[in-house]
Amino acid sequence: MPEVKEDILTTLTYFDNFRYPLTAAEILSFLPNICSRATLEIHLAALLQTGTVFQVQGYYSLCNDAGMVQRRITGYQKAMPLIRTAEKIAGLLSAFPYVRGVAISGSLSKGYADEHSDIDFFIITAGNRLWLARTFTHIAKKISFLLHKQHLFCMNYYIDEYYPEIVEQNIFTATEVVTLMPVKGMAAFIVFNQANGWARRFLPNHPLPAVPTKMLRHNLLARGIEKLLNSTIADWLDNRLMLLTEKRWTAKKQAGKRDDHGRVMSMHSGKHYSKPDPTFFQEKLMNNYRQRAREIIRKAQPHWMAAIHPDATEPYNS
Numbered sequence: 001m002p003e004v005k006e007d008i009l010t011t012l013t014y015f016d017n018f019r020y021p022l023t024a025a026e027i028l029s030f031l032p033n034i035c036s037r038a039t040l041e042i043h044l045a046a047l048l049q050t051g052t053v054f055q056v057q058g059y060y061s062l063c064n065d066a067g068m069v070q071r072r073i074t075g076y077q078k079a080m081p082l083i084r085t086a087e088k089i090a091g092l093l094s095a096f097p098y099v100r101g102v103a104i105s106g107s108l109s110k111g112y113a114d115e116h117s118d119i120d121f122f123i124i125t126a127g128n129r130l131w132l133a134r135t136f137t138h139i140a141k142k143i144s145f146l147l148h149k150q151h152l153f154c155m156n157y158y159i160d161e162y163y164p165e166i167v168e169q170n171i172f173t174a175t176e177v178v179t180l181m182p183v184k185g186m187a188a189f190i191v192f193n194q195a196n197g198w199a200r201r202f203l204p205n206h207p208l209p210a211v212p213t214k215m216l217r218h219n220l221l222a223r224g225i226e227k228l229l230n231s232t233i234a235d236w237l238d239n240r241l242m243l244l245t246e247k248r249w250t251a252k253k254q255a256g257k258r259d260d261h262g263r264v265m266s267m268h269s270g271k272h273y274s275k276p277d278p279t280f281f282q283e284k285l286m287n288n289y290r291q292r293a294r295e296i297i298r299k300a301q302p303h304w305m306a307a308i309h310p311d312a313t314e315p316y317n318s
Contacts, residue, residue, distance in 0.1 A: 004043045005052075006297050007031045012053065012062050013293040014171060017285055019068050020112065021059035029206040030175070052300045062296065075112035082108060086119045087183050089152060092140065094184035094216050097225040098126040098133035100161050101185025101192070101216065103209065106154075109181045118154040122180055124188040126226075127162035127272075129234060131241035134158050134274055156276055161188055163272040164195040171289070172282050174202035180209040185216040242271065253277075 011030045015022055022030070028040050044060065047053040054064040061068060083104065090102040106120030107113065125133035137155055144153045159166075166173050177199045182189045193208040200208070218226075229237065249267040266277035276282075 003033070004035060004039060005047055005300070007033050007035065008040070008043060008047060008053070009062075009296050009300060010293045012060060013296055014175075014289050016062050016292075017289055018107075019071065020110070021056070021061035021069050021072055023058055024060065027060060030203060031205055032171070032202060034204045047300075050300070071114075072112065075107075075114055078115075078117070079108055079111050079113040082113045082117065082119065083111075083181070085152065086121075086181075089119065090121065090183035093121060093123065093137050093155065095219055095222055096133065096136040096140075097218070097222045097229075098129040099137065099185075099216075100124045100126055101188030101212075102183050103189070104181040104183060105157060105176065105179075109179045118151045120154045120156055122157045123155055123159075124164065124185060124192060125158060125160045127160050129238055130158050130160040130272060130274060131238045131245065132229070132234060134245070135241050158274040160272045161191060164188075164192045165198075166196055167273075168278055168282065169198050169202075170282075170286060171202050172286055174199040178203055178206045178208060182209050182212050184212055184214075186212045186214060188216070239271075242269070245269070245274075 008027060008031070010032060011027055012022065015030070024037075024040065024044060027044070028035060028037055031040070044053065048055055053060055053062065056064070056066050056069040057073070059069045059072060086104045086108060090104065093099060094102045101124035103109070103122040104119070105122040107117060108119060123133070123137065134155070141150065141153045141155065144150045166177060177196050189209065189211045193211065196208070200206075246267075246269055249269070253266045266280050268275055268277040
């Protein structure tokens with residue numbers, strides 16, 4: 001079944017974009033088609049035999065690079081204490097008005113961190129109150145700048161509970177969805193998982209994020225603020241904050257301002273979402289991934305067909 005080998009290579013190609021080797025169990029969970037562990041191991045062994053895939057210390061990748069494997073191991077060791085910090089910060093963020101769910105996202109949710117890592121958060125807000133919630137939580141962000149801890153408060157993706165489905169649906173967004181680490185907000189993430197079952201089309205072997213075991217309960221202050229801002233005032237404020245924030249971010253984009261990692265500061269937003277502009281990272285990554293995957297499979301096909309048919313001289317075309 002050459003298609004299993006193709007699936008393995010496309011999976012390794014995707015994570016090679018991040019210099020992130022995978023274990024056999026991880027390859028299985030990120031394959032684009034249903035596959036058994038036994039079948040995976042047969043085809044992995046064949047790819048190892050032909051020198052198409054390499055294994056170092058139980059990690060598989062497209063290159064024989066012990067340094068990359070050590071980077072992954074060290075990254076995991078650095079991630080563990082940072083995840084504990086992130087869980088505490090998620091508890092703080094969940095206490096703000098109109099926040100209904102908080103998850104750890106980004107590289108940390110995949111068990112990796114280095115000396116430049118931020119803590120990224122994915123936040124679900126009350127319906128039609130995203131911009132109020134975003135403004136309240138960014139109070140913590142402003143304070144973190146004063147303490148030089150801004151890298152611990154990267155709230156870069158917000159959705160509201162009325163529209164929890166992720167619109168961009170591809171291998172990148174599916175991977176981000178299934179690797180989220182929800183910390184607070186059981187009810188919000190039950191609805192989120194139901195709305196984003198599409199991710200299983202791309203990653204059928206991977207479960208959706210585990211739902212927090214406890215309901216999110218706000219403190220008296222947060223409940224009081226939500227009660228004080230009646231629907232009419234809150235509607236006006238939310239819309240006003242959206243317009244002001246969009247205006248400020250448009251100015252940053254036009255000025256070519258960059259973040260601490262050298263990336264252009266750009267936000268894609270609407271009434272029910274606020275997220276990084278996909279054209280500045282996601283689309284570029286996806287285009288590069290597709291091109292590389294096609295090239296790697298093209299080069300590998302003659303090798304595995306020769307292993308099946310030693311007299312074969314023509315590449316196999318699936």
